[in-house]
Amino acid sequence: MTSLPTLTPHKSVDPVLIxxxxxxxxxxxxxxxxxxxxxxVVTYVRIRKHGYRANGGLLGCGVxxxxxxxxxxxxxxxxxxxxxxxxxxxxxxxxxxxxxAVLLSPLGGMVIDMTEKLADFFRPKTIEETVEDEKRxxxxxxxxxxxxxxxxxxxxxxxxxxxxxxxxxxxPGRFPPYAGITQRAGWLQxxxxxxxxxxxxxxxxxxxxxxxxxxxxFELLFNTDRDVFLIDGKGDPELALAIRGLVYKAxxxxxxxxxxxxxxxxxxxxxxxxxxxxxxxRLVELAGIPALEGNATHYANLHRxxxxxxxxxxxxxxxxxxxxxxxLHPKWLRDTYKTNPSAMWIVELVTQEKGKEPNALTQLALxxxxxxxxxxxxxxxxxxxxxxxxxxxxxxxxQTVSDIAQxxxxxxxxxxxxxxxxxxxxxxxxxLDEYAPFKSENMHSLLSLARSSxxxxxxxxxxxxxxxxxxxxxxxxxxxxxxxLMATDFPEAIAKLAGTEYQPESSxxxxxxxxxxxxxxxxxxxxxxxxxxxxxxxxxxxFIIRQREVAKFYVHRVNHIPSAPPEPEHQEREEKPTxxxxxxxKPPPAIKL
Numbered sequence: 001m002t003s004l005p006t007l008t009p010h011k012s013v014d015p016v017l018i019x020x021x022x023x024x025x026x027x028x029x030x031x032x033x034x035x036x037x038x039x040x041v042v043t044y045v046r047i048r049k050h051g052y053r054a055n056g057g058l059l060g061c062g063v064x065x066x067x068x069x070x071x072x073x074x075x076x077x078x079x080x081x082x083x084x085x086x087x088x089x090x091x092x093x094x095x096x097x098x099x100x101a102v103l104l105s106p107l108g109g110m111v112i113d114m115t116e117k118l119a120d121f122f123r124p125k126t127i128e129e130t131v132e133d134e135k136r137x138x139x140x141x142x143x144x145x146x147x148x149x150x151x152x153x154x155x156x157x158x159x160x161x162x163x164x165x166x167x168x169x170x171x172p173g174r175f176p177p178y179a180g181i182t183q184r185a186g187w188l189q190x191x192x193x194x195x196x197x198x199x200x201x202x203x204x205x206x207x208x209x210x211x212x213x214x215x216x217x218f219e220l221l222f223n224t225d226r227d228v229f230l231i232d233g234k235g236d237p238e239l240a241l242a243i244r245g246l247v248y249k250a251x252x253x254x255x256x257x258x259x260x261x262x263x264x265x266x267x268x269x270x271x272x273x274x275x276x277x278x279x280x281x282r283l284v285e286l287a288g289i290p291a292l293e294g295n296a297t298h299y300a301n302l303h304r305x306x307x308x309x310x311x312x313x314x315x316x317x318x319x320x321x322x323x324x325x326x327x328l329h330p331k332w333l334r335d336t337y338k339t340n341p342s343a344m345w346i347v348e349l350v351t352q353e354k355g356k357e358p359n360a361l362t363q364l365a366l367x368x369x370x371x372x373x374x375x376x377x378x379x380x381x382x383x384x385x386x387x388x389x390x391x392x393x394x395x396x397x398x399q400t401v402s403d404i405a406q407x408x409x410x411x412x413x414x415x416x417x418x419x420x421x422x423x424x425x426x427x428x429x430x431x432l433d434e435y436a437p438f439k440s441e442n443m444h445s446l447l448s449l450a451r452s453s454x455x456x457x458x459x460x461x462x463x464x465x466x467x468x469x470x471x472x473x474x475x476x477x478x479x480x481x482x483x484x485l486m487a488t489d490f491p492e493a494i495a496k497l498a499g500t501e502y503q504p505e506s507s508x509x510x511x512x513x514x515x516x517x518x519x520x521x522x523x524x525x526x527x528x529x530x531x532x533x534x535x536x537x538x539x540x541x542x543f544i545i546r547q548r549e550v551a552k553f554y555v556h557r558v559n560h561i562p563s564a565p566p567e568p569e570h571q572e573r574e575e576k577p578t579x580x581x582x583x584x585x586k587p588p589p590a591i592k593l
Contacts, residue, residue, distance in 0.1 A: 142170075142533075145170045145171065146170055146538065146541065146554065149167075149168040149169065149170045149186070149553070149554040150168070150554055152168040152186045152187070156187070156556065157184060157185060157187050157189075159222060159223055160189075160223065161223055161224070162191065162192040162193075162223065162224060163182075163189050163190070163191060163192070163223060164189065164190045164191075164192065164195075164216065164219035164220065164223060164224075165187055165188070165189050165219060165223075165556065166188050166189070166190060166212075166215060166216070166219070166544075166553060166555065166556065167187070167188055167215070167542075167553045167554045167555040167556040168186050168187055168188070168553060168554050168556060169183050169186055169187065169188050169551055169552070169553045169554075170541065170552040170553055170554055171551060171552040172551050173544075173549045173550050173551030174549055175546065175547070175549045175551070176547070176549070179194075179546050179547050179549065180193055180194040180546075181194070181482075181544065181546055181549075181551070183551065188544065188551060188553040190482075192223075192224050192226070194481075194482055194546070195226075195429055195456030195458075196450075196451065196454060196455070196456050197451065197456075197480075197481035197482065198447055198450070198451070198456060198457045198458070198459070198479055198480040198481065198482070199456070199457075199458045199459070199480055199482045199483075199484065200458075200459045200460075200461075200476070200477065200480035200482070200483050200484070201213075201458065201459065201460040201461070201483075201484045201486065202461060202462070202463065202464060202483070202484070202485050202486065202488055202491070202494050203460075203462065203484075203485070203486025203487060203488055203542070204462050204463070204486075204487055204488045204489065205462065206487075206539055207486035207487035207488065207537065207539060207542075208486055208487075208539040208540040208541070208542070208555055209433075209460050209486060210236075210239060210433075211539075211540060211555050211557050211558070212460075212484065212486070212542065212555045213230075213239075213431065213433060213460060214239075214242065214243070214246070214557075214558045214561075215555055215556060215557070215558055216431070216458065217230070217243055217246060217431070218246055218250075218558045220429055221246055221247060221250035221251060221391075222250050224427075225426070225427065226426070226427045226428055226429045226456075227389075227390045227391060227426050227427070227428035227429070228247070228390070228391045228428070228429050228431070229386070229391070229392050229393075229394075229416075229428065229429070229430045229431070230243055230392075230393045230394065230431045230433065231394040231396070231409070231412065231430070231431070231432050231433065232393070232394065232395045232396065232433045232434065233396060233398050233409070233432070233433060233434035233435070233436065233437045233438070234397070234398070234399070234433065234434045235259075235260070235261055235262065235395045235396050235397030235398070235399075235400070236395065237262070237395065239395075239433075240257045240259075240393050240395040241257075241563070241564070242561045243255070243391075243393055244257060244393060244564045245561050245562045245563050245564045246558070246561060246562075247391045247564070248562070248564035248565065249561075249562045251390065251391070253389075253390055253391055254564060254565060254567075255389070255391040255392055255393055255564070256269075256383075256384045256389060256392050256393070257393045257395055257567065258378065258392070258393065258394045258395065258396075259395050259396075260374075260378065260394075260395070260396040260397065260401060260404075260405055260408065261396060261397030261398070261399075261400035261401045261405060262395075262397065266378070266395070266567075267383065267384060267392075267567070267568075268377070268378060268379070268380050268382060268383030268384070269378065269379050269383045269384060269385075269392075269394075270379070270380065270381055270382070270383040270384060270385040270388075271379045271411065271412070271415055272317070272318065272319045272320060272379070272381065273385045273386070273387070273415070273418075273419075273423065274415075274418045274422065274423070275317070275422075276311045276312050276316070276317040277311075278414070278415075278418035278422070279311050279317040279318065280307050280308060280310075280311040280312075280317070281414050281417075281418070282411045282414040282415055282418075283307050283310070283311070283324070283368075283411075284303075284304060284307060285407070285410035285411050285413075285414050285442070286368065286371055286407050286408070286410065286411040287303060287307070287364060287367050287368055287371075287407075288367065288407060289303050289304060289307075290441075299360060299363060302349070302350055302360035302363075302364075303360060303363070303364045303367075305346050305349070305350055305360070306328075306350050306360060306361055306364050307364070308346075309333055309336075309337065309343065309346060309347065309350075310324065310327045310328065313327075313336050313337075314336075315336075319381055320376075320379075320380050320381055321372045321375055321376040321379060321380075322376060322380075324368070324372060325369070325372050325376075328361065328364065328365040328368065329365075330347075330351045330361060333347045333350075333351065333361070334347060334351075370404065371404050371407055371408070374401070374404050375404075375408065385423075386415065386416065386419045386423065386424075387419060387423040387424065387425065390426070394412065396408070396409065396437075398434070398436075398437040402437075405437065406437045409437050409438055410438075410442055413438065413442045413443065413446055414442070416430060416446060417442075417445060417446055417449055420446075420449050420450055420453045420455055421449065421453065424453060424454075424455065427454040427455070428454070428455045428456075429455070429456045429457075429458065430450070430455060430456070430457050430458070431457075431458040431460070432457070432458065432459050432460065433460045434460065434461065434462075435459050435460065435461035435466050435467065436461065436462075436466040441468075441472070443459075443476060444472065444475050444476055444479065447476065447479035447480070448479065451479070457480075459476070459480060462488070463488060463490055464477075464490070464493045464494060465490070473493070477493075477494075477497070481546060481547070482544065482545070482546045483497060483544070483545040483546070484542050484543070484544050484545075485529070485534060485542060485543045485544075485545065486537060486541070486542045486543075487534065487535065487536070487537035487538070487539070487541075488534065488535065489535055491529070491531045491534035491535065492531050494545070495527060495529040495530075495531050495534060495543075496527060497545055497548075498527065498528040498529045498543070498545045498548065498549075498550040499527075499528055499548035499549075499550075500526060500527055500528065528550045529543055529545075529550055540554055540555045540557070541553070541554050541555070542554075542555060
């Protein structure tokens with residue numbers, strides 16, 4: 001049986017062998033040193049590519065490599081001692097150096113990285129580097145604040161009646177007590193009374209407007225007694241169903257969904273409530289008469305006269321589109337007003353022929369018939385009215401049926417204007433998602449009327465330009481006292497409404513591009529909201545502006561939205577022409593000349 005040879009102590013080894021071993025070690029380091037250097041450089045490049053966070057992982061790898069070397073080193077030592085006895089001191093030592101070089105290359109990369117950092121620290125920085133350092137520092141602070149705000153979202157505060165909790169604050173503001181906006185334990189809350197002064201939300205696609213809309217509706221349903229009406233101008237079916245589910249969960253009500261441009265049936269809406277004047281105003285908007293200008297003003301006046309005749313008849317205004325279709329006929333006009341000479345003069349005026357050009361009545365009928373055909377089964381007396389429901393959703397794909405959809409939206413806004421002053425019995429909130437299809441002049445009138453009627457209006461749009469021309473933008477923004485600004489490429493018009501604040505501004509002296517350590521600082525006005533910061537906001541973050549104060553917050557998402565019971569089938573059905581209804585609240589006035 002062969003046994004291992006006994007290891008001879010180093011002191012008994014021939015000095016010649018020691019010299020040979022040292023030479024072999026030096027040769028090994030010379031040969032394998034580049035491997036260590038290359039590994040370290042590669043590791044350093046990875047650090048720079050993936051950021052400074054990679055240092056922790058590399059340190060761990062280096063420590064593990066050192067531990068592996070420490071564990072394996074006795075084996076290498078035994079092999080080395082055995083090789084000395086056998087006069088072969090090179091190969092075991094090469095193996096140990098090779099393993100060490102590979103395993104310790106992460107630490108070498110960190111050494112290179114730290115050396116560069118120390119060199120940068122002691123080297124005078126250029127102006128460009130100073131600015132970049134400040135940008136990186138601010139970006140890290142913003143990222144950290146956003147992460148903390150997101151984490152706080154897992155522990156919402158206890159709900160309070162009349163208080164809307166929108167999200168967690170990233171940078172709190174200094175709102176006065178009477179502003180109606182409070183910040184408690186890192187949460188941004190809005191008092192219900194603030195809604196009566198209206199809210200506007202500006203944000204591009206993907207900025208998180210839909211999540212903010214869901215949050216607002218959630219808070220309204222669970223923490224207030226307001227009726228909630230949503231008009232979705234883009235016709236998102238998932239949003240409509242989600243809101244319907246929230247309504248059912250909060251109040252046990254099956255909210256009707258009026259659909260247009262879907263190709264599928266929706267709830268029927270009764271848009272003929274109110275007196276003759278109110279219905280006439282709606283039909284004027286539906287016919288597009290206010291848009292007629294210049295040479296067409298003459299025809300606009302004639303069309304108004306026709307609708308006046310249609311609505312101010314003794315039997316009352318029309319109560320459906322089927323009834324409106326029947327009245328847009330010369331025979332009905334003559335039979336209705338044959339005993340009224342003043343009205344008959346107008347009838348003859350709007351029905352007289354002028355060569356090949358159709359008369360005013362025919363022109364108006366041709367203008368309205370496509371709209372009547374589209375809406376006849378969707379707007380009927382057996383449908384829901386604004387005053388009969390606590391929540392309703394109007395989901396309209398304006399891109400699919402743009403012309404008719406826009407006319408209907410104008411018609412709907414006119415109905416809301418009549419609802420505000422005459423038929424509203426409870427506080428309510430009207431939310432308009434995608435403002436572009438709405439008519440600015442009508443909206444300005446609605447905002448002004450709603451301010452004193454306990455009806456809040458929330459406008460959500462992608463850009464200020466959709467509000468109309470510069471004058472109309474100013475009027476609408478002046479009527480919405482609270483602004484919420486999300487990510488957008490054109491934030492300047494809203495950002496400047498937050499006002500300015502005093503901030504120290506530093507300047508650095510430099511010589512040939514390097515700092516000298518000398519500089520100045522001055523206090524001056526700067527905008528509270530940086531437009532560049534707004535353009536870079538991640539989805540879900542926003543600025544809220546009220547009374548020249550501003551806070552940055554993260555919208556608390558609504559999760560686990562339940563589903564409501566299925567909608568009734570065959571909601572849209574053809575209705576027979578109706579007789580005068582007792583639903584009108586005021587007797588029709590006499591025909592006006």
